[in-house]
Structures are given as structure tokens and as C-alpha cells.
Amino acid sequence: xxxxxxxxxxxxxxxxxxxxxxxxxESTLEQWxxxxxxxxxxxxLPATAxxxxxxxxxxxxxxxxxxxxxxxxxVKANFAEMIDLGGASAAAMVWRAAAAIExxxxxxxxxxxxxxxxxxxxxxxxxxxxxxxxxGGSSNRYGSPQAEFEIPYGTLGQNGPxxxxxxxxxxxxxxxxxxxxxxAVDQRFNANHHPGAIFHDAPITVDDxxxxxxxxxxxxxxxxxxxxxxxxxxxxxxxxxxxxxxNRPVWVKGFGERVPYKMPMYAENLLQxxxxxxxxxxxSMAGLAPADMDMVSIYDCYxxxxxxxxxxxxxxxxxxxxxxxxxxxxxxxxxxxxxxxxGQLGYGQAGFAGGMHHVCDASRxxxxxxxxxxxxxxxxxFVSGNGGVLAEQTxxxxxxx
Amino acid sequence: xNDFSRPMxxxxxxxxxxxDALAEHKIRIQYSPSAQRYVFYPRVLAPxxxxxxxxxxxxxxxxxxxxxxxxHRPVAPHFADGVPHILAIAxxxxxxxxxxxxxxxxxxxxRVGMPxxxxxxxxxxxxxxxxxxxxx
Numbered sequence: 001x002x003x004x005x006x007x008x009x010x011x012x013x014x015x016x017x018x019x020x021x022x023x024x025x026e027s028t029l030e031q032w033x034x035x036x037x038x039x040x041x042x043x044x045l046p047a048t049a050x051x052x053x054x055x056x057x058x059x060x061x062x063x064x065x066x067x068x069x070x071x072x073x074x075v076k077a078n079f080a081e082m083i084d085l086g087g088a089s090a091a092a093m094v095w096r097a098a099a100a101i102e103x104x105x106x107x108x109x110x111x112x113x114x115x116x117x118x119x120x121x122x123x124x125x126x127x128x129x130x131x132x133x134x135x136g137g138s139s140n141r142y143g144s145p146q147a148e149f150e151i152p153y154g155t156l157g158q159n160g161p162x163x164x165x166x167x168x169x170x171x172x173x174x175x176x177x178x179x180x181x182x183x184a185v186d187q188r189f190n191a192n193h194h195p196g197a198i199f200h201d202a203p204i205t206v207d208d209x210x211x212x213x214x215x216x217x218x219x220x221x222x223x224x225x226x227x228x229x230x231x232x233x234x235x236x237x238x239x240x241x242x243x244x245x246x247n248r249p250v251w252v253k254g255f256g257e258r259v260p261y262k263m264p265m266y267a268e269n270l271l272q273x274x275x276x277x278x279x280x281x282x283x284s285m286a287g288l289a290p291a292d293m294d295m296v297s298i299y300d301c302y303x304x305x306x307x308x309x310x311x312x313x314x315x316x317x318x319x320x321x322x323x324x325x326x327x328x329x330x331x332x333x334x335x336x337x338x339x340x341x342x343g344q345l346g347y348g349q350a351g352f353a354g355g356m357h358h359v360c361d362a363s364r365x366x367x368x369x370x371x372x373x374x375x376x377x378x379x380x381x382f383v384s385g386n387g388g389v390l391a392e393q394t395x396x397x398x399x400x401x
Numbered sequence: 402x403n404d405f406s407r408p409m410x411x412x413x414x415x416x417x418x419x420x421d422a423l424a425e426h427k428i429r430i431q432y433s434p435s436a437q438r439y440v441f442y443p444r445v446l447a448p449x450x451x452x453x454x455x456x457x458x459x460x461x462x463x464x465x466x467x468x469x470x471x472x473h474r475p476v477a478p479h480f481a482d483g484v485p486h487i488l489a490i491a492x493x494x495x496x497x498x499x500x501x502x503x504x505x506x507x508x509x510x511x512r513v514g515m516p517x518x519x520x521x522x523x524x525x526x527x528x529x530x531x532x533x534x535x536x537x
Contacts, residue, residue, distance in 0.1 A: 134478060134479065135477060142411055142413075145442050147411070148413070149410070149441075149500060152410050153500055153501050153502040155500040156476055157476060159470075159472065163471075167468045167469055168468035171512075172513075213474075214471075214473050215473060216471070218470075219470075270467075
């Protein structure tokens with residue numbers, strides 16, 4: 001079952017994170033086109049090679065987003081899909097692209113996630129007011145279970161629900177706020193060496209993290225991602241195009257995806273995340289084990305997300321994550337290089353493009369293009385994606401030649 | 402232009418019996434005889450089996466605190482006057498979990514697994530009764 005590992009990421013783009021737009025505002029569609037061109041240029045392949053796309057939502061088209069994009073780009077697609085898995089979308093796009101390629105449906109699939117939500121507006125066509133402005137990923141529409149049974153009590157968005165996960169983790173396995181803070185500190189060190197990161201010039205210490213305000217107990221402000229402007233994309237191709245591209249191909253050897261609910265309060269056990277099945281799938285498909293990975297890029301909207309993902313992907317035993325973090329140097333120069341471009345905690349979270357941060361991080365390393373943060377002999381990487389509140393989880397196992 | 406009053410539930414025809422019971426300060430949720438389990442939130446068919454046998458049954462509402470967080474920043478402008486805000490997951494003795502708010506309880510008293518009991522909060526302006534919880 002699964003991929004043969006004959007499709008590869010051959011180019012990527014990740015825009016530098018910024019707190020505000022750095023130029024004139026552009027529509028999601030316009031951002032898409034620029035990210036597509038930059039990704040193709042990075043791969044050294046022409047736009048005419050494109051015959052598939054994976055996209056997220058478009059501000060300009062609530063439905064029929066994929067066809068709107070191929071028309072705008074002027075390409076023709078044999079496979080055009082919108083993926084709606086939040087922060088898990090990026091890895092989900094990559095495996096769908098690889099599957100379409102291995103099926104022979106496509107030769108080259110663009111996977112792009114614009115990440116600058118501020119788009120031009122006209123008072124003549126005012127934008128629909130979106131729930132996401134105040135309710136994050138929770139739906140406040142009539143008939144939505146969340147609108148009826150969660151939002152009225154304040155269960156909405158992400159901070160509170162993740163705080164509850166961390167509380168239960170602490171009650172079950174014990175909690176050490178300084179140990180979990182080290183996840184943010186090590187990644188910040190990596191961010192300090194990556195020019196695109198929002199925190200590239202601001203180091204932090206464990207004291208800084210635990211002294212930052214508690215937002216939703218036990219989570220502190222510095223354990224929560226900073227929203228930024230950005231955007232990212234990758235190009236996935238077949239082996240022929242991969243050999244002609246500018247970069248060392250990053251083969252998609254395995255993937256996993258698990259989507260059991262929208263809110264983990266309905267999980268049988270909230271601490272057994274979908275990552276367990278998603279990671280087992282990816283490793284068994286690739287014929288590799290967690291210990292075979294040279295680096296990992298773990299979705300880190302919160303420190304607790306990264307901690308649970310490390311455990312449930314099998315990098316340490318369940319409940320031993322805090323000890324694992326304490327025992328290992330998670331920086332790019334350490335014994336367990338993780339989120340070497342800063343993770344989202346250090347780089348910033350450009351909306352759903354945040355998931356693509358991790359795909360780009362791993363690709364950059366395997367391609368050998370990570371500069372001062374390059375991990376020596378980096379050939380294998382594990383990438384995780386996470387949507388909503390530990391609800392949609394996706395994984396990739398990537399390998400260089 | 403912005404309405405930042407607290408968002409209130411709007412019952413649907415399927416969920417109406419739940420809200421009708423709360424108005425009487427009772428708790429009725431669905432039960433699937435074929436799956437032999439209680440179900441929450443209200444649905445047209447039983448989750449997991451899609452059996453068409455859901456029936457309404459009254460439960461006591463007693464349960465335990467599955468987990469919680471204390472929000473020190475408002476979760477949305479609609480809750481600006483509500484911090485610290487205890488966002489909780491109740492686990493009913495009958496099985497299902499319920500997102501709720503802990504009231505009348507100091508946050509320092511909270512412990513995962515502690516017994517909790519229902520507090521019916523009538524909101525006459527909206528014709529709704531909310532189901533909050535407090536330390537038992």
C-alpha cells in the first residue's frame with residue numbers, strides 16, 4: 001500500500017515572514033500566481049510543465065477555487081483540488097500530488113498556500129464578514145454543532161482548546177513548564193539563524209517563556225505562534241522532471257493522514273492524537289523508522305502540539321516527551337535537529353501556509369540549501385501537519401538520493 | 402456595527418428537545434439502543450453506526466472534570482468581561498463529554514477528574530438555558 005517514492009519535491013518558495021504586508025496588497029489569486037512563478041523558478045522548470053494544482057481557499061472565490069486558479073495561471077490541469085485541512089493541508093497537498101504523479105495522471109503539481117490574508121477591498125463589493133475573525137477555526141453558523149454547543153461557553157478558536165490538552169497532559173503524565181518551554185527556546189535559536197523568520201533578531205530564554213503572560217493555562221504567550229504575513233509553495237514532479245530540475249530531488253517516500261473529528265474533546269482519549277496512525281502509515285510506507293530521520297519538522301502552533309507529535313510519531317515514548325526535550329538539543333546543530341528554520345513558533349505562522357513552512361524546512365535541508373543552519377548529511381526528514389485542534393493530522397517521510 | 406454580546410445557541414428542530422429539557426432544568430440527551438451508548442451532541446442518526454434509533458433519555462448531569470483551561474485573555478471580544486474564564490470539558494457519568502464553563506468555583510480549586518455538578522443558567526432575553534458546571 002502506498003507510494004513507491006517516485007515523485008519528488010523539486011522546488012519551493014517560502015516568503016519571509018512580516019508583521020504587515022511589505023508591498024501593495026494583492027488578492028489571494030495574485031499571491032498564488034507569484035508564489036507559483038517563484039516556485040517554478042526555484043525548480044528551474046517552465047510553467048508549461050504544470051498539469052496539476054492543489055490549493056486552499058481563495059478570498060476571491062468561495063467555491064470553484066481550483067478552476068479559478070488554473071484559468072488565472074493559464075495552465076491546464078488533469079488534477080485540481082482544494083484541500084481544507086487547515087494546518088495539515090500542506091503535507092496533504094504533497095501526498096495527493098505525489099499520488100497523482102505516481103498514478104500517471106500528472107507530471108508536475110503545484111501546491112501553493114498564499115499567506116497574506118490582508119487583500120485589497122472595495123466598498124462597492126465589501127467582503128463577507130468571516131467567522132474566523134473572532135472564532136478562529138470554529139464555525140458560528142446556524143446548524144453548526146460548534147455554534148450551538150461550544151461557542152456559547154467560550155470554547156472557540158485554538159488557545160482554550162489547546163490549553164485544555166496541556167492541562168490534561170499535565171494531570172496524566174506530569175508537567176514541567178520549563179521543559180516544555182525549551183521547545184520554543186530551541187526553535188527560537190534556529191529562527192535567530194534564519195533571515196526570513198519573524199523572530200530572526202530576538203533570542204529568548206526559558207525564563208522569558210515562563211515569565212510571558214499566561215493566555216490559556218498552562219500555555220504562555222511565547223508558547224503560541226505569532227500570526228504573520230507570508231506564503232509558501234512547493235512543486236512536486238515525476239522522476240523525469242526531477243532529474244531536469246535545479247535542485248536535489250526530495251522524494252516523497254511515505255505519507256499518512258488521519259482525520260477523526262473536528263474537536264478532540266470528542267476523542268476517546270484526547271491525548272492519543274491522530275498522529276499515531278498518521279506517522280505509522282508514513283514510516284511503514286517508506287520502510288523507515290523514526291530513528292532513521294536526520295531532521296524533523298514538526299507542526300508547532302503551540303509547544304504542546306509539538307510535544308504530543310514527537311511522542312505520537314514515535315520519537316519517544318508516550319508520556320516521556322518532556323524528558324526527551326530536556327535530554328536533546330533540538331537546534332540545527334544539536335543531536336535532534338527539529339524545525340531548523342525556526343518552526344512556526346520562531347518563523348511566524350502565515351495562516352495555512354504555516355503547514356508549508358515544515359515542508360519547506362525539510363526540503364531546504366535535504367536539498368542542502370539551509371546555509372548556516374544546514375544539518376550535516378541530511379538525507380531523510382519527517383514532516384508533520386496539524387489542522388484545527390489536533391483534529392486533522394498528516395505526515396510525510398522525505399528522502400534525498 | 403459589531404455586536405459583541407455573548408453568542409447564544411440557536412436550537413434546530415433536531416436539538417430542540419435538549420434545550421426544552423434545559424429550560425425545565427433537566428438534562429435529556431440521545432441514546433442509541435443498538436450501540437448501547439449515549440450520544441452527544443444531538444444528531445439525526447447515531448454516530449459510528451448511523452443507526453436510526455436515537456431516543457431521548459434524561460440523565461442526572463453529574464460528571465467529572467475531564468479537562469479545563471483558565472483563559473486569562475478574552476477568547477473573543479464577546480467574552481471581554483468574562484476573564485478569568487474557565488473553559489471546561491465535562492464528562493457525564495453516562496459517557497459523553499460536554500463543552501461547558503465552570504462557574505462559582507475558584508480556579509485554584511480545579512483538578513482534572515474532580516466531581517462537578519450542573520448549574521442551570523437561564524438567559525430569558527434569548528429564551529435559552531445554558532448548562533454550566535461547578536465543583537460538586
